[in-house]
Amino acid sequence: MILGIDIGGSTTKITGFKDNKIISPMMVRATDPVSSMYGAFGKFIAVNRLQLSDISFVMITGVGASYINERIYQIPTGKVEEFYAIGMGGLFLSGLSKAVIVSMGTGTAFVRAEKSGNVQHLGGTGVGGGTLLGLSNRMLNIRHFDDLIEMAKSGNLENVDLLIKDITIEKIEGLPPETTASNFGKISDLATKNDIALGIINVVFQTIGVMSIFAARTDQTQDIVLTGNLTNVPQSREIINGLSKLHPERFHIPEHAEYATALGAAIAYSSGGKYTEIK
Incomplete structure (x- = not known):
């Protein structure tokens, strides 16, 4: 499963993406972008009863992504330019x-x-x-x-x-x-x-x-x-x-419109789109 995470100033949105389907989108609120991102990640894993090994790639975007400069729990991680994520997510949800x-x-x-x-x-x-x-x-x-x-x-x-x-x-x-x-x-x-x-x-x-x-x-x-x-x-x-x-x-x-940017980040990886991998 690929995770897409949109790290905003006050909220972070996360969604899974597998077999061309959006999976369990959710949101957390926190004032600190790093805490918000890890909180969203932990909540997604817990709610869906997943192991870290179930996640093949994590894609992050949003204004708070600039604060993340290392892999998330050593899972391969990439950054997506926010406007690209907005565009790809919006198109996918609208068809x-x-x-x-x-x-x-x-x-x-x-x-x-x-x-x-x-x-x-x-x-x-x-x-x-x-x-x-x-x-x-x-x-x-x-x-x-x-x-x-x-x-x-x-x-x-x-x-x-x-x-x-x-x-x-x-x-x-x-x-x-x-x-x-x-x-x-x-x-x-x-x-x-x-x-x-x-x-x-x-x-x-x-x-x-x-x-x-x-x-x-x-x-x-x-x-x-x-x-x-x-x-x-x-x-x-x-x-x-x-x-x-x-x-x-x-x-x-469209349905799940509030998660379009997070979804677009995941789609950037699955479709071979534009992103920068964090080493």
Whole structure:
């Protein structure tokens, strides 16, 4: 079995890969990347009742991979460039041969990927999970994703965002009346914390979604694959569906999307892709 490990700043994701299948993906949280990586490795081994001899190769990626400079428990270990892992993992999970893969983490990265292994970083934005938490902390005194998501469930965007129907009674081709004209452009004293929570989620996902569309158009690609932890935010799907009604590009949120980068690291080895072995 090959292990793919995505070592982030606050979370580490790990998955097995064998016989062209993703196996037992899981995540651990820790502030130290080395502790987080070894914690994820130990948890995976224990949960799946494996021996070290069952692991043929370990592939690591992510910002925390720079702290790992020796083999993991003497198992052959390699490092994968993160954008390459994002691209390969996103394609595998979506079943597509070509797409713009969007990795939504603390910030957001846009990657063009082809099944042949051709991967190009198109750019990125600082808008992402860090933006959600930063705004919710400052505006609502909320510091945890789950609390923000729960609060937003009963929110009403019409108390926060300026919509097309608020500024014109005429029909505009391609812009339904409920389309956002300005995020937070109509916030009033009557807006509740629930409304503001939903407004924060909406501005982040609309920004990421529209930038994804622009990246796909620049690359002349029709398919956009969303990956990363933010795919688990339930309100995201309704927001993305709203963008899909306005634009011809196709959005995909595959199963296990949050583990795409870890999976892509494992695939880099199994497919003979690009990686650097740690000696």
